[in-house]
Amino acid sequence: ELVLTQYPGTLSLSPGERATLSCRASQSVASTYLAWYQQKPGQAPRLLIYGASNRATGIPDRFSGSASGTDFTLTISRLEPEDFAVYYCQQYGTSPPMYTFGQGTRLEIK
Amino acid sequence: LVQESGPGLVRPSGTLSLTCTVSGGSISNNKYWWTWVRQSPGKGLEWIGEIYHRGFTNYNPSFKSRVTISVDKSKNQFSLKLSSMTAADTAVYYCARGDSYNWNYWGQGTLVTVSS
Numbered sequence: 001e002l003v004l005t006q007y008p009g010t011l012s013l014s015p016g017e018r019a020t021l022s023c024r025a026s027q028s029v030a031s032t033y034l035a036w037y038q039q040k041p042g043q044a045p046r047l048l049i050y051g052a053s054n055r056a057t058g059i060p061d062r063f064s065g066s067a068s069g070t071d072f073t074l075t076i077s078r079l080e081p082e083d084f085a086v087y088y089c090q091q092y093g094t095s096p097p098m099y100t101f102g103q104g105t106r107l108e109i110k
Numbered sequence: 111l112v113q114e115s116g117p118g119l120v121r122p123s124g125t126l127s128l129t130c131t132v133s134g135g136s137i138s139n140n141k142y143w144w145t146w147v148r149q150s151p152g153k154g155l156e157w158i159g160e161i162y163h164r165g166f167t168n169y170n171p172s173f174k175s176r177v178t179i180s181v182d183k184s185k186n187q188f189s190l191k192l193s194s195m196t197a198a199d200t201a202v203y204y205c206a207r208g209d210s211y212n213w214n215y216w217g218q219g220t221l222v223t224v225s226s
Contacts, residue, residue: 047214092211
């Protein structure tokens with residue numbers, strides 16, 4: 001079974017700083033199947049990145065995604081106050097066909 | 111848009127029934143799968159399963175023995191049934207529209223509490 005491990009669990013940064021969030025898959029996965037979501041309290045998740053590096057519609061260009069083997073990274077180039085939230089990576093696996101989420105990274109204001 | 115509806119309280123050992131109404135488009139659009147995801151209080155996200163308008167389904171093996179997802183094209187709705195509910199099933203349940211292995215449209219979520 002595919003497992004996604006996100007780190008760090010909590011990231012404390014200040015507005016204007018650069019954030020780097022990581023997601024490691026337990027086995028090889030296609031980048032096509034990797035997405036990132038942002039979730040704020042009391043809200044549904046919001047799709048940020050799909051296919052590991054493609055921004056979803058309406059997502060600011062300070063958000064970017066990349067992949068290297070089984071390691072995936074979400075980068076926020078310059079944090080805005082509204083970016084402080086929980087971020088989840090999500091992967092689709094084919095055997096069996098199912099979706100898995102990482103446990104989340106909480107991005108908090110320092 | 112998608113919107114969940116259903117009871118907020120389920121008795122232990124009972125069956126949860128939720129409906130997701132799709133608006134602004136047809137549930138029969140060949141591009142999309144329709145998904146249920148849940149989130150236990152203070153916890154992460156957990157995929158439950160998905161359905162295609164032709165009735166094809168995929169389920170999380172963790173739920174497979176007690177979950178059923180169905181579609182009603184005449185009402186532009188899809189539904190979730192989860193049996194043998196316990197306190198561990200207390201969660202916010204979301205429906206979402208799937209496109210190319212991710213979900214870009216989510217309902218607001220509905221809190222389901224399992225309690226006697």
